[in-house]
Amino acid sequence: MVRAAVVPRHGGPEVIEIRDDWPDPGAPAAHEVGITVEAAGLNPSDWKIRARGGASELPYVAGREAVGTISATGADVTGFAIGDQVWAYFGWHSRPGGHCERLLVDASAVALRPQSVSVEEAAGVPLAGITAWQALRMLDVPEGGTVVVTAGSGGVGHYAVQIAAALGFEVVATTGPANQDFVGSLGASRVVDYHDETQTLEAVKGASHLLDAFGPATIAAYQQVMAEGGRIVGVAGLPKDVRSDITARAMHAEPVGADMAQLAALMDAGKLRTTLHEVFPLERLAEAHEMxxxxxxxGKIVIRIAP
Ligand SMILES: NC(=O)c1ccc[n+]([C@@H]2O[C@H](COP(=O)([O-])OP(=O)(O)OC[C@H]3O[C@@H](n4cnc5c(N)ncnc54)[C@H](OP(=O)(O)O)[C@@H]3O)[C@@H](O)[C@H]2O)c1
Structure with a gap:
């Protein structure tokens, strides 16, 4: 038996049960590794699926990513050994989820974690970091180009601003009034308050590349003033209508260990850091969902799994 945060039915945060009797996932299949989880990030999909439905099965163990130590390796796994400190984004492809003491996951999603940061700082990265990384790759900003990042202070946005700056792009970001300096410190050369529509539209006017980490409403507003032939990648959905000359694509993070390795390298090079909003013990997961x-x-809310 293992300790896990279990969602037995859809509903408010109070449905979450911290239980000591979840079945141990057992031995890994040939292509899998076992991970003893130390910490795991919390992401909007965790609370949205709990609240709105859409889980592939009930009950389920929450958490779509993890940081921890390799506890077992499948027969065909190369490149990992017991005791390696690793991280992974796995979506729904682990057994069980990341808010659990132990899990099994396909080795292709896993990479060695960065050594220069704490377990909690590392734990913020997998899902939000890989989303920022893959969205920027999909956006295909030209060398030295400018990218607009919306919600630059959130989980995805605060990594996207840093990664874009590390790649040499000029970054224009939106956030609320309390986060202006924070997002500037991440590497954005211009930060605007999304409440001020006039100022925001003026900042976005003529932009050729937009990474949207907020949702269809911001894309619907900002695409109107973007450059002819602009490109948009939305991680939180697209509006129904987008100008016909603009290419707008929705992205969904893919579990790719090689991308996690590149994010680890960026962190160890000092070019990517996690701002921890708060770290919660597993027992207080419901409170974390609510926040x-x-x-x-x-930045990120992280859940400490190991006692
Ligand atoms: N497609 C995928 O694979 C994928 C992966 C990860 C996340 N997502 C989705 O992407 C979205 C963002 O995720 P996240 O983890 O970054 O969320 P998050 O951390 O909850 O984002 C919070 C941030 O959003 C900012 N914000 C709030 N209202 C805003 C507005 N109107 N305009 C601009 N910024 C605003 C807030 O800034 P203030 O506090 O200053 O207001 C806050 O810092 C979510 O919908 C999530 O479900 C999708």
Missing amino acids: LAGGHVR
């Missing part, structure tokens, strides 16, 4: 659902987290 994230409020929509104004700066």
Whole structure:
């Protein structure tokens, strides 16, 4: 048996049960590794699926990413050994989820974690970091180009601003009034308050590349003033209508260990860091869900799994 945060049915944060009797996932299949989880990030999909439905099975163990130590390797796994400190984004492809003491996951999603940061700082990265990384790759900003990042203070946005700056792009970002300096410190050369529509539209006017980490409403507003032939990648959905000359694509993070390795290298090079909004013990997961659902987290909420 293992300790896990279990969602037995859809509903409010109070449905979450911290239990000591979840079945141990057992031995890994040939292509899998076992991970003893130390910490795991919390992401909007965790609370949205709990609240709105959409889980592939009930009950399920929450958490779509993890940081921890390799506890077992499948027969065909090369490149990992017991005791390696690793991290992974796995979506729904692990057994069980990341808010659990032990899990099994396909080795292709896993990479060695960065050594220069704490377990909690590393734990913020997998899902939000890989989303920022893959979205920027999909956006295909030309060398030295400018990218607009919306919600630059959130989980995805605060990594996207840093990664874009590390890649040499000029970054224009939106966030609320309390986060202006914070997002500037991440590497954005211009930060605008999304409440000020005039100023925001003026900042976005003529932009050729937009990474949207907020949702269809911001894309719908900002695409109107973008450059002819602009490109948009939305991680939180697209509006129904987008100008016909603009290419707008929705992205969904893919579990790719090689991308996690590149994010680890960026962290160890000092080019990517996690701002921890708060670290919660697993027992207080419901409180963490509630805080994230409020929509104004700066950086990441992380859940400490190991006692
Ligand atoms: N497609 C995928 O694979 C994928 C992966 C990860 C996340 N997502 C989705 O992407 C979205 C962002 O995720 P996240 O983890 O970054 O969320 P988050 O951490 O909860 O984002 C919070 C941030 O959003 C900012 N914000 C709130 N209202 C805003 C507005 N109107 N305009 C601009 N910024 C605003 C807040 O800034 P203030 O506090 O200053 O207001 C806050 O810092 C979510 O919908 C999530 O479900 C999708």
